[in-house]
Amino acid sequence: MFILLHLFLQCLGQTQTFLNLEIGIHILQTFQRGPKPNHKIVVKLEQAIFDSTQLLICDSEITLLKENCIYDVNSYDLKRNTQIIQLVHGFKVEKYQMQLLSMKQFNEFPQVIGTYSKSISNFSITITTLDISECASQCQNEGICKDGMCECVQGYFGADCSIVALDITHESRYHKNGFYYFNIKGCDQNSCSLSINFTQVGTYRQTCYAEDWYLLQQNMIEKREIKISDVQSCLSNINNQKLSPQQFSYYIFYFETECENSQEPNIQNTKIILIIVITTVGGSISLCCCIICYYYFFRRQKEEHQILPTISLYPKTDIQRYLPKQLYKTLINQYPGLANTDECLICLDKIKEQDQVRLTYCTHIFHVQCLDNWLEKNRICPACRSELDEVTLIKIAKLRKNDSLMFENKASRLYGDMGTPNLTMTPQLRSVEITHRH
Incomplete structure (x- = not known):
């Protein structure tokens, strides 16, 4: 035998x-x-x-x-x-x-x-x-040996904590031969329940871990759902058996077949739609912010200053050639119409008779140092925004033979009500090359 x-x-x-x-x-x-x-x-x-x-x-x-x-x-x-x-x-x-x-x-x-x-x-x-x-x-998966027994962390079960299970409420698909758990620690009968519907009939085993530790000895269940509403009967076994609630307050499921949560696709679709909406709105707000920043900090700065990219500094020899340094008292005596201009529009200080100034072709007066510093960074008149770049001034120099015609348009500003001046008596002014912007 x-x-x-x-x-x-x-x-x-x-x-x-x-x-x-x-x-x-x-x-x-x-x-x-x-x-x-x-x-x-x-x-x-x-x-x-x-x-x-x-x-x-x-x-x-x-x-x-x-x-x-x-x-x-x-x-x-x-x-x-x-x-x-x-x-x-x-x-x-x-x-x-x-x-x-x-x-x-x-x-x-x-x-x-x-x-x-x-x-x-x-x-x-x-x-x-x-x-x-x-x-x-030996206790596995961070389990701790206490009084001859391994105390397992959540998600691990068995005498040595070697059985691994997943939270059934966080999964959308349940795999064959896989363990899953439902944590009922701290639950009461009214606020703790589990309801899962499958897309097809599922085969699984279910046990209250505080009642029976033979995980594969339970009766086979064949249903399209899992429903647990009465958790008190499971929790009461913890007190009866003098167990640790932290380790034994679980329902454990073992699936014999593949199952899929029928409710999860809707949840996934909702999450996907929510992500798309948040991404779209966030992207639109970011794009608007970029456009606003570009307009106010770059485009506006370019329009106001018009910094020439090809000329980093304005050579002083060119300034002297096209915008000669003059004594303010002499300039006013020569062009009485400018007597009303007694303030430098760069530093905003009053121009004195003994100050050295420069007169632009657009008939604006500035302190020599103020205009020199300005022209190191800008190529426009601080008063009227007329171009003061080298190309424009060279162009004016080439038109000296038409000096009288160009000067005629500025006569009233230079001479006031004294009438049309004798253009041949203004060599200094012609060197300034008064003209319109071209």
């Missing part, structure tokens, strides 16, 4: 390897007495490849019905290569310890360690003794 293999390890902590064991039950060791106080016996089965071998600890004997036995249910169901069982003595084992931690109380019956396999099996067995406060396996 069954092949019985009795193994008695002389020293705990040693590892025994078994190769090509036949199908059926194999008795590995029998414990006649439990571990010493405040300690536990940890039995670990490891395989290179999972082959459906199941590690068991039972009272007295192992049967096919596995009555009075305990095994690492989650590791076996998930086809993990490692299974761990803990044997304790001298303190009460809670329900969550029996299920989640695969922990068994050593009672008056001898405890039998063995395996059951449905195929030829290969594995190794390690038996060690640990302090009751130590964890039988």
